[in-house]
């Protein structure tokens with residue numbers, strides 16, 4: 001996942017189960033209380049199912065849309081080695097989308113419908129991907145900061161109460177860790193380069209720092225669904241806790257890179273790096289569709305979906321042929 005910054009849309013849907021499901025509810029609650037996993041075969045409250053479908057779908061959309069800012073640099077990577085690394089990274093993101101759409105399907109969602117919801121704007125993806133990647137240093141900054149924030153967000157989901165989501169996350173987190181390192185290593189190389197490269201590095205960090213803090217979503221006091229998600233074991237930490245963890249992890253790394261972070265209020269207090277105020281107006285504007293790339297991202301995704309229709313048709317025809325042969 002790329003964050004909790006999808007806007008105020010989680011946990012909707014009322015729970016309309018018949019009275020005789022009371023026993024099932026007791027079993028569900030007991031599984032949660034024992035920190036066991038809920039599996040697709042298990043009964044679950046309608047609200048739990050709906051919340052998970054939405055969260056997993058938005059997470060999947062973020063992986064797929066997240067391929068765009070960096071995918072744009074594959075043909076312009078400065079060396080064969082950098083191109084191979086970037087190709088591998090962007091392909092990983094496609095794989096993450098695939099695992100996550102599959103996890104959503106175990107809850108009864110249809111992949112076609114989820115794609116439709118993304119393209120028509122009824123489901124969101126992480127707002128971070130509405131910022132452009134304007135220089136090569138942005139590829140490094142995205143790996144270091146955006147994938148870095150993603151890891152902090154995602155590691156706790158490896159312990160999510162819903163089994164298929166939790167298991168998908170374990171592999172995703174391993175790959176995210178490679179993404180974060182390749183970004184840091186790219187930036188470290190720039191930091192040892194020319195003055196121009198160091199300027200490019202600083203500029204990229206200046207532009208990606210605040211959006212990466214926004215990836216953790218609104219502050220806790222403006223995040224009304226957190227309590228229910230935590231009670232369901234979908235969420236393990238609040239937005240502000242995760243954001244703090246990310247800042248604490250990242251500030252010392254900025255030192256190694258020799259860059260400053262664009263926050264004059266950043267201060268070490270009781271072993272924690274406290275950051276200055278976040279511009280939530282900017283965050284909300286990007287959520288409303290006013291980011292630099294909102295339109296471009298969805299248009300590109302829509303074109304890719306249309307252009308890929310023949311692949312889906314061919315795969316369906318192939319599967320049908322083999323099913324007939326097997327029968």
Ligand SMILES: [Fe+2]
Nearest residue numbers: 001063093096
């Ligand atoms: Fe990913």
Ligand SMILES: [Fe+2]
Nearest residue numbers: 093147176179
């Ligand atoms: Fe990643």
